[in-house]
Amino acid sequence: MLPDFFAVEVIALFLAAAAGWYFARRSPSRPLTPPKPLNLEYFEGLNFVLNEESDKALEVFLRLVEVDDDTIETHFALGALYRRRGEVTLSIRVHENIIARPGLQTGHREHALFALGEDYFRAGLFDRAEELFKRLANGSGRSLGALRYLLRLYEQQGEWMDAIGAYERLKYLVSPEYPTAIAHYYCELAEQQRQAGNLAAAREWLHRVRAEQKHFPRSALLRADIALAEADAELAVRLCRRVVELHPHLLPLVLPRFMLALRATQSEAIASAFQAWLQAAPARRADIAYAAIVAGLETEPFVVECLRDFIRLDPNLGELVPALAGEPATLAVPQLTSLAGALGRIFRRTQRYRCVECGLGSATHFWQCPGCRSWDGLSPVARLEVVSRASNL
């Protein structure tokens, strides 16, 4: 059986280690000593590697090559290899073995502590990872990397106050990787307070967002939720309209709030503004129909008004529906309603968003990509593309 990629990498490590061992012994600074019986152990280790017995291979390797200045990079490479392979217990042992070496240089110690922190992070041992990265974030040569890991760790655990602290410290060192991240942290805190019914505290956090990002759509939607909770439907509608003007692709998030505001108020002005919206260009009506279907509002009466345009403007549905049911203009309301229901079921299980950073597809909108953790990375897939893919199911 041919060795897999991991085995090849470890064999390369063994060869590098053996070469280091050999040249270290040939070094003029050391007296020439008879070689140790290397071969048997060396081939024993190789045998374990080829049989995919990584833990036994590690035992041999650690016995074979002691940590010293000649071999330390080999140990780091071995540790990183085990972590990449997902064998975190073994990478932890390699890095602990390095740290245990007396008289380790500061740079090597920091490197080993950082690598051990990465192991803990990968293993989900967040308390231990946090402790190490906090130590390294304070004045070590690894402070930048440690702060980046702390930020990831706090985001992953939803510790938004700590995330804000780490973000502020990072900002002094480098340009932020995701400039809107801190505004999202404040929104997370605002959302927690809103859900707990502390609307004033929620508004306070949203004030902080304004200092970081102007016209931040997530903040405006949260403010609309607070306005709805305070029975201020006019304000909720103003906020919703502004979000759609600046970020049309968020229409599926805005529409349910708009409907709540519409139902909550007796205001003629809001009702007629909504009607004016529906009377706008066919492309706008098609967008509203799509957003309503995606948002689960397909049974709302206004969807029927917009659905005919949605079908007509879509190249696939525009052919499919007339062939199966008749011209959209002639379809009766019950037919349109059941068509909207069927489309809703298809759309909601179709990946309607895709991350521009990692390509992850999602049927749900997330402010932070669940794959690569980038903020605002999820973009809507073009509406027509969704229909095209859905029709091919």
Ligand SMILES: [Zn+2]
């Ligand atoms: Zn992503």
